[in-house]
Amino acid sequence: MIMTRALPSFVTVILLLGLGSGTGASVERNAGKYGAMFSWWYTDLPTATKYSPTVTWDARDQRWWNEIVRQALGAGLGWLAAESWGADMPDDPQGLTPLLRAIDANGGSLKVALFDDTTSEVIRKNRAKGHGYDTSPRFDLADLAGTDEGGIQYFYDQQWKRFFQTVPDQYRFKVDGRPVIFTWSGGLAWYAHLDSFHTLLQELRRSTYRDFGFDPFVVPDVSWITLDPLTDADAAYEWFYPNTHNATLTTFRNVRVGHLIPGYDCSRCATPGPIVDRQNGQVYTAGMEAVAPSSDIVLIEGFVNVDENAHLVETTTWGRRYIDITHWYSTNVP
DSSP: OOOOOOOOTTOOEEEEOSSSOSSOOOOOBSSOSEEEEEOOOOSSOOTTOSSOBSSOOOTTSHHHHHHHHHHHHHTTOOEEEEEEOOTTSTTOGGGGHHHHHHHHHTTSOOEEEEEEOTHHHHHHHHHHTTSOSSSOSOEETTOTTOSSSOOHHHHIIIIIHHHHHHSOGGGBOEETTEEEEEEOOOOTTTEEOGGGHHHHHHHHHHHHHHHHSOOOEEEEBHHHHHHOTTOOOSOOBOOOBTTTBSEEEEEETTEEEEEEOSOEEOTTSSSOOOEEOOGGGHHHHHHHHHHGGGOSEEEESOTTOTTTTOOOSOBTTTBTHHHHHHHHHHHHOO
């Protein structure tokens, strides 16, 4: 496959290079630099899906997991970032055991990172405190003890700890020998005492080291660092905004993290949202051209995101086009 080096005008790329110094990092990865978001709550194909996968869409069937891992490896991905919502939620990290079986069935090389969807901590806290399944009241980041509207247990005991208890060391995606954790964005609408995120993160690191003997490699959305400049992260990334920026490259502490989408279509979502036309793969190719050559880590949204039609998997519409594009870059721009 021959890839163009021109950037189409319909793709917007933001290069966020002001958060660190130097010209780049020398990071050591135990898997390739390309990975993708991964969710697994599915019992059937969502009604919002416009482009149907060729595999039966039911994560209750081990065959679904096996096929997803097979396709991820065919794309040249080194790891999947398991989007997790914590204890007693659809994407509870303890539900990842079938993924480990699928990895073993496909040669054992694929690795797994934790993607902590931090909206879930707000919802789980409110559910536990009798406020219902809601993001209001806000989560108090300064209340580590959980005496009021906070609590580190929602981040650690119900999320990070459950992930590392479920995913043994040999399956973990590591940078510089440390298991990787991505976190979703922070914001005024969901959190109080935003300048206390760094103290929460410090306690999460201490708790992880106490229980598992390592300090995780933490990669938050850059919004957390903007809201709390004392945040002691190891790297950072910037999430996409449809048709505003579809690919980003963020440098923090000399580690460069790229993020991109192949397309996006939330026109059938419960709350209808925007559309990023795939342009037959040109949006994805242009995003890769913009961020892949300079990145140490590339986080793609997302391998199985049929909910918002941002998926890469084989479908009846485009076949293996996005698997093949990803494979080309993972092979030629490693």
